[in-house]
Amino acid sequence: MWTVGLTKTHGKGPAAVRALDGVTASFERGVFTAVMGPSGSGKSTFLHCLAGLESPDSGEVVVAGRDITRMSEKELTRLRSEAVGFVFQSFHLIPTLTVEENITIGQRLSGRPVDSSWRDELVAFLGLAERVRHRPSELSGGQQQRVAVARALIHRPVVVFADEPTGNLDSRSGQRVLDALRHAVDRNGQSVVMVTHDPVAAARADRVLFLRDGRLAGELVSPDASAVLERLKRLEQS
Numbered sequence: 001m002w003t004v005g006l007t008k009t010h011g012k013g014p015a016a017v018r019a020l021d022g023v024t025a026s027f028e029r030g031v032f033t034a035v036m037g038p039s040g041s042g043k044s045t046f047l048h049c050l051a052g053l054e055s056p057d058s059g060e061v062v063v064a065g066r067d068i069t070r071m072s073e074k075e076l077t078r079l080r081s082e083a084v085g086f087v088f089q090s091f092h093l094i095p096t097l098t099v100e101e102n103i104t105i106g107q108r109l110s111g112r113p114v115d116s117s118w119r120d121e122l123v124a125f126l127g128l129a130e131r132v133r134h135r136p137s138e139l140s141g142g143q144q145q146r147v148a149v150a151r152a153l154i155h156r157p158v159v160v161f162a163d164e165p166t167g168n169l170d171s172r173s174g175q176r177v178l179d180a181l182r183h184a185v186d187r188n189g190q191s192v193v194m195v196t197h198d199p200v201a202a203a204r205a206d207r208v209l210f211l212r213d214g215r216l217a218g219e220l221v222s223p224d225a226s227a228v229l230e231r232l233k234r235l236e237q238s
Contacts, residue, residue: 001050001159001191002026006059008045008214019045020056021214027159030189032182034202036228037211038236044163046211047195051084051161052076064158081110085152087177089164091144093136099123100132103150112155122150126180142173149180153190160184162194166201178204199228210235 008020019042027033035043048054050061052068061068064083068076080086093102103123104114123129126146136144145165152160162181166174182204184190194205202208203225210217212235220227 001063001193002060003050003062004060006046006049006061007057008042008049008054009057010045018214020049020059023059023211023214023216025209025216027191027193029158029191030185031207032185032192032205033194034205034208034223035193035195035211036197036202036208036232037217038232040213041211041217041235042214043195043211045214047161047163047193050193051086052080081106081112082155083158085155085157085160087145087148087152087160087162087165087181089167091136091141091148093144093147095136098133098135099128099139099147102136102147103154106151107155114154118156119150119154122153125183126150127176140173142169142176145169145173145177146180149177153180153184156188157190159191159193162192164195164197166196166198174198174201199225199232202228212238 002025004024006020006023010017010019023046035046037043045054049056056069064079068079094105097105103119107114123132126149128143128146131139131143160181165177169177178201181192185192196202203223205223208220208223208228210231217235218231220231
């Protein structure tokens with residue numbers, strides 16, 4: 001997956017904000033990438049353009065070998081159902097469905113069969129085996145986010161996008177979510193792209209891309225939390 005010359009402006013006239021300003025980046029298969037930057041750096045807009053949730057003003061976004069900026073909404077919907085997974089800060093679970101039904105809702109809606117062995121493996125790994133018949137209101141926040149992670153992984157996507165997935169969780173629950181994302185990379189060779197503000201979460205990634213004012217502002221490979229925090233401080237002060 002890669003981007004070339006990605007630009008995006010929010011608003012018009014004097015109030016216009018250049019959220020992305022010619023971002024070119026690549027994301028190899030089987031690599032966990034964290035995206036960080038000061039507030040207003042463009043990191044969430046970048047993730048949304050990568051995932052096809054927002055359309056850039058110009059540039060290319062290539063996912064699974066296809067430029068998604070040239071796709072119709074129908075083509076984008078199909079790509080998301082087959083090759084892309086999403087985990088957001090808000091869990092977006094359907095309250096009337098059970099845990100199992102929430103995990104498999106995408107496959108059921110698309111008419112594709114559910115791999116019950118893989119479903120059971122995911123549920124067990126995420127510590128949800130005793131909760132499959134519960135509804136979201138009966139779960140803690142950490143459990144709900146783990147359901148959302150299972151839903152994102154159930155169809156074995158090529159890439160998983162995560163937008164502040166630990167932002168609403170306590171540290172223990174957050175670590176379990178990060179364990180699942182790390183496992184998807186290490187065991188299944190999937191790509192994970194995660195926006196986060198937390199240096200500890202970013203340290204679970206293979207590399208960190210930094211944005212500032214809509215532009216790439218550096219990269220750390222094999223990061224540790226202290227190095228990430230130091231780089232963020234420098235970006236905020238410059």
